[in-house]
Amino acid sequence: MAFSVYRTLLFFAALAVNAEAVELTPLVNLFIGTASGANGGSGGNAFPGAALPHGMAKVGIDVSTAPRQAGYVHDNSSITGISLMHDEGTGGNTNGGYGIFPLFPLSNCTFASCPVGIRDRAALRKAGTDSAAPGYFTTTFTNNIKLEATSTRRSGLIRFTYPTTGPNHVVVDLTNDLGRSFSGGSISVTSAGRVKLGGTFLQSYGPSNYTVFACYDFAAPQSQSAQQISAFGTYQSTTLSAPASITITANATDLSFPFSGSVSPEQAGALFAFSGSNTVLARFGVSFHGADQACANAEEEVPAWDWDAVQGASAGAWEDVLSRVAVDTAAEDATVVELLYSSLYRASLVPANLTGENPYWDSPYPFYDAFFCSWDTFRTVHPLLSLLSPREWGEIVSAYVDGWRHTGFIPECRANTKAGYVQGGSDGMIPLGDFATKYGGRASELGVPIDDLYQALVDTAENTPPDWYTVGRQNTAWKTFGYIPTNWVDPSGSTGLPTREASRAFEYALGDFAVRQAAIALKKSPGDVVKYSNRSMNFKNMWDASVTSDGFSGFAQRRFPNGTFAFSPPNACSPVDPVGHSCARGTDNNVGFYESSSWEYSFFAPHSMASVIALMGGAATFVPRVDHYFSAGYYLAGNEPGFPMPWAYHYAARPDLSSLRVRKVVYENFNTGVGGIPGNDDSGAMAALLTFHILGLYPVAASTQLLLGSPLLSAYTLRNDVLGTRTAVRVVGFDKAGLSAAPPAGAAVFVKSVTINGAPGPSLCWIDFSDIVGGGNVEIEVYGDAAAAAKAGCGPGPRALPDSLETGGFSV
Numbered sequence: 001m002a003f004s005v006y007r008t009l010l011f012f013a014a015l016a017v018n019a020e021a022v023e024l025t026p027l028v029n030l031f032i033g034t035a036s037g038a039n040g041g042s043g044g045n046a047f048p049g050a051a052l053p054h055g056m057a058k059v060g061i062d063v064s065t066a067p068r069q070a071g072y073v074h075d076n077s078s079i080t081g082i083s084l085m086h087d088e089g090t091g092g093n094t095n096g097g098y099g100i101f102p103l104f105p106l107s108n109c110t111f112a113s114c115p116v117g118i119r120d121r122a123a124l125r126k127a128g129t130d131s132a133a134p135g136y137f138t139t140t141f142t143n144n145i146k147l148e149a150t151s152t153r154r155s156g157l158i159r160f161t162y163p164t165t166g167p168n169h170v171v172v173d174l175t176n177d178l179g180r181s182f183s184g185g186s187i188s189v190t191s192a193g194r195v196k197l198g199g200t201f202l203q204s205y206g207p208s209n210y211t212v213f214a215c216y217d218f219a220a221p222q223s224q225s226a227q228q229i230s231a232f233g234t235y236q237s238t239t240l241s242a243p244a245s246i247t248i249t250a251n252a253t254d255l256s257f258p259f260s261g262s263v264s265p266e267q268a269g270a271l272f273a274f275s276g277s278n279t280v281l282a283r284f285g286v287s288f289h290g291a292d293q294a295c296a297n298a299e300e301e302v303p304a305w306d307w308d309a310v311q312g313a314s315a316g317a318w319e320d321v322l323s324r325v326a327v328d329t330a331a332e333d334a335t336v337v338e339l340l341y342s343s344l345y346r347a348s349l350v351p352a353n354l355t356g357e358n359p360y361w362d363s364p365y366p367f368y369d370a371f372f373c374s375w376d377t378f379r380t381v382h383p384l385l386s387l388l389s390p391r392e393w394g395e396i397v398s399a400y401v402d403g404w405r406h407t408g409f410i411p412e413c414r415a416n417t418k419a420g421y422v423q424g425g426s427d428g429m430i431p432l433g434d435f436a437t438k439y440g441g442r443a444s445e446l447g448v449p450i451d452d453l454y455q456a457l458v459d460t461a462e463n464t465p466p467d468w469y470t471v472g473r474q475n476t477a478w479k480t481f482g483y484i485p486t487n488w489v490d491p492s493g494s495t496g497l498p499t500r501e502a503s504r505a506f507e508y509a510l511g512d513f514a515v516r517q518a519a520i521a522l523k524k525s526p527g528d529v530v531k532y533s534n535r536s537m538n539f540k541n542m543w544d545a546s547v548t549s550d551g552f553s554g555f556a557q558r559r560f561p562n563g564t565f566a567f568s569p570p571n572a573c574s575p576v577d578p579v580g581h582s583c584a585r586g587t588d589n590n591v592g593f594y595e596s597s598s599w600e601y602s603f604f605a606p607h608s609m610a611s612v613i614a615l616m617g618g619a620a621t622f623v624p625r626v627d628h629y630f631s632a633g634y635y636l637a638g639n640e641p642g643f644p645m646p647w648a649y650h651y652a653a654r655p656d657l658s659s660l661r662v663r664k665v666v667y668e669n670f671n672t673g674v675g676g677i678p679g680n681d682d683s684g685a686m687a688a689l690l691t692f693h694i695l696g697l698y699p700v701a702a703s704t705q706l707l708l709g710s711p712l713l714s715a716y717t718l719r720n721d722v723l724g725t726r727t728a729v730r731v732v733g734f735d736k737a738g739l740s741a742a743p744p745a746g747a748a749v750f751v752k753s754v755t756i757n758g759a760p761g762p763s764l765c766w767i768d769f770s771d772i773v774g775g776g777n778v779e780i781e782v783y784g785d786a787a788a789a790a791k792a793g794c795g796p797g798p799r800a801l802p803d804s805l806e807t808g809g810f811s812v
């Protein structure tokens with residue numbers, strides 16, 4: 001990795017508190033996925049700043065050019081500030097979400113004429129000075145001012161080191177969030193160096209706005225910095241018609257801009273001058289309750305302004321998260337190790353723990369933000385939490401349930417604390433069903449009100465909100481037709497975007513399967529089990545057997561209320577769509593699929609892949625159809641609907657083909673460079689996906705089954721602190737020749753046998769949750785005999801094939 005590894009290692013060696021055998025935090029490369037998404041760049045939108053695991057504060061620098069969803073882009077564009085909160089890997093507004101209340105250091109100006117406005121102050125970084133480690137970020141401007149940041153959950157420290165003792169200046173910016181969406185707010189300044197801010201800004205992905213507060217303190221203890229405040233004041237646009245023309249007023253203490261209901265270009269904030277030191281240390285706190293609470297958060301979490309203590313605590317928290325997957329870092333392939341720990345890191349940045357900061361309702365339950373969106377995260381982020389982080393997951397699941405308690409529906413896309421847009425199904429249902437199957441019996445220990453969880457699932461499966469634009473599902477249609485009809489006026493009067501009919505049906509079916517799974521796990525009424533089992537098969541109602549494409553027949557299609565199918569080409573909205581259809585949520589989407597094609601969504605029934613295989617004409621056509629899906633370019637590595645596809649061969653008893661396909665997908669699409677993620681990280685969805693590929697696992701939605709393959713590591717140990725287990729997975733015959741996009745013939749990449757605590761496992765194709773985190777030993781023997789592996793399939797056992805509902809799988 002190209003970013004000051006050496007210095008980072010030295011830093012942690014010096015810190016050396018309760019060091020385990022190997023420090024894992026230095027193995028994290030925070031710059032993976034930070035390449036620009038402009039001009040066809042990979043655009044991972046990863047956030048490389050300072051944050052705790054699931055921290056609310058995410059401090060980092062912001063670039064002046066869009067796209068910049070997470071503020072940072074690893075290019076040479078100028079920097080407009082260092083701000084307090086960010087998203088991780090999301091899409092949404094290409095200008096970005098959050099990025100609130102930036103600071104900016106200035107030297108070489110006189111107070112009354114400092115360039116405080118966002119355009120005038122922007123500065124370039126010195127090449128190669130961006131550096132980051134878990135809990136720490138730094139860069140240096142070409143004028144030699146160095147920026148550093150570290151954080152706690154809601155607070156932290158920012159330090160500027162200037163070339164001289166000054167006077168040096170710091171701008172405190174009230175109005176410029178990343179989206180430039182200031183709609184009102186206020187700032188107050190004291191001569192003692194306390195700044196309180198509050199502002200209303202627009203959501204990045206949703207129709208609403210949110211109000212957030214911060215507190216900065218500049219009166220650092222002299223033991224931490226010898227800085228003296230030599231001047232202070234406020235600034236604001238002289239006139240709104242030319243907002244870049246700014247008036248700075250020394251000794252002024254207050255500015256207030258009433259909430260206007262529309263976005264203002266106002267430039268406003270505070271300016272400080274410092275003398276006596278070449279460093280300026282700022283302490284910050286953030287809150288959704290008010291500026292006083294933000295100050296209290298800073299006082300509570302950073303009482304002594306002790307940089308090393310804050311950074312050390314953050315690094316320690318990350319060490320705990322990373323060590324939940326233990327590997328022999330010296331023995332394994334160095335690239336795989338770097339990808340593994342960097343991915344575990346990014347998969348633990350969000351959802352963000354806003355407990356105690358819920359601005360909307362009082363509740364004894366945790367509050368989390370950045371469910372952005374469940375459509376992205378249900379596939380891999382939540383299953384990874386279920387394996388390694390059940391305590392955090394319990395809080396997150398509780399927060400989903402609490403969302404239902406106060407709105408009537410399970411949240412789908414909570415962005416900037418407000419409901420965002422629903423992409424497809426109400427996919428928060430799936431992690432809730434998953435939780436019931438894996439931790440239903442430990443729910444009270446994990447603080448999850450499990451009967452409420454079940455009611456949340458049922459209500460979301462049954463009721464239709466007045467506006468299913470931002471929450472819930474169009475259940476009127478689903479229950480009336482058993483599919484989502486095209487061109488139907490919903491008699492309930494409920495409104496939402498009527499598009500994506502076919503892909504929504506597949507997701508509603510999976511959501512109903514999640515209710516079915518919860519009903520079984522929680523011993524709810526047999527009637528519920530029957531009902532939701534039945535409805536989860538309704539994806540078949542979208543199947544038009546008469547449609548053909550590239551020699552394959554049977555594809556999901558939209559359907560009119562009278563039952564007739566509405567044709568759209570199966571390759572529409574695929575990466576090789578010759579027409580260039582609209583494929584998002586909008587009413588211009590006349591294809592029926594969201595961010596994906598019929599070629600792709602027709603495979604999407606993770607709970608009943610045997611049904612898909614049957615619809616497609618059996619395994620003999622299914623396997624070449626999966627091959628063709630990849631070779632014809634219908635696969636898009638950078639978007640969620642493609643996630644399970646490299647593993648699809650498992651369901652046709654060809655795990656050997658999955659082993660090869662997973663390697664091809666990993667090595668052609670992921671690497672340790674800034675462009676090393678094939679699309680948006682999507683709140684850690686890509687990171688969690690890559691983690692599963694490396695571990696040789698893929699989670700089956702809302703079930704305890706994980707598809708099993710040959711890992712990219714020779715051994716690893718999974719630690720689950722709630723279950724109190726360490727499970728050692730060893731790959732017997734592991735072959736580093738298999739670590740490539742196209743392993744040479746004979747490379748040992750095929751699973752030959754699986755034993756669990758010495759006894760043969762049930763299958764070469766899957767393993768149960770209770771075994772992969774059950775404690776004890778899992779041995780996966782691998783070999784290179786492709787012909788034998790093709791013949792062996794999933795093995796001879798009666799349950800060797802992964803489960804499918806229609807063929808009797810997922811039985812009690």
Ligand SMILES: *[C@@H]1O[C@H](CO)[C@@H](O)[C@H](O)[C@H]1NC(C)=O
Binds near residue numbers: 076077
């Ligand atoms: C920034 O990088 C681009 C592309 O690499 C280059 O064309 C441009 O000259 C650079 N600009 C600066 C200010 O260094």
Ligand SMILES: *[C@@H]1O[C@H](CO)[C@@H](O)[C@H](O)[C@H]1NC(C)=O
Binds near residue numbers: 108
């Ligand atoms: C400081 O500002 C002056 C006047 O704008 C400029 O000439 C000089 O180059 C600047 N010095 C530095 C170190 O930036």
Ligand SMILES: *[C@@H]1O[C@H](CO)[C@@H](O)[C@H](O)[C@H]1NC(C)=O
Binds near residue numbers: 250251
């Ligand atoms: C601001 O207040 C300080 C301290 O009272 C005073 O010395 C200074 O002249 C004031 N500046 C202006 C521009 O009023």
Ligand SMILES: *[C@@H]1O[C@H](CO)[C@@H](O)[C@H](O)[C@H]1NC(C)=O
Binds near residue numbers: 183208262263
């Ligand atoms: C912000 O939200 C308020 C209350 O929900 C609404 O009245 C207002 O129009 C919104 N403003 C913007 C700019 O969206």
Ligand SMILES: *[C@@H]1O[C@H](CO)[C@@H](O)[C@H](O)[C@H]1NC(C)=O
Binds near residue numbers: 355356392
């Ligand atoms: C989330 O924040 C609350 C309030 O500080 C805390 O009690 C809880 O432990 C945090 N959760 C995690 C997973 O750190």
Ligand SMILES: *[C@@H]1O[C@H](CO)[C@@H](O)[C@H](O)[C@H]1NC(C)=O
Binds near residue numbers: 534535
């Ligand atoms: C679901 O229930 C309906 C109505 O009872 C029935 O007609 C249908 O065959 C059932 N579907 C499945 C897949 O069992």
Ligand SMILES: *[C@@H]1O[C@H](CO)[C@@H](O)[C@H](O)[C@H]1NC(C)=O
Binds near residue numbers: 560561562563564
């Ligand atoms: C069903 O409805 C569609 C759309 O209105 C129409 O084009 C089609 O002819 C109808 N099919 C039948 C069999 O009525």
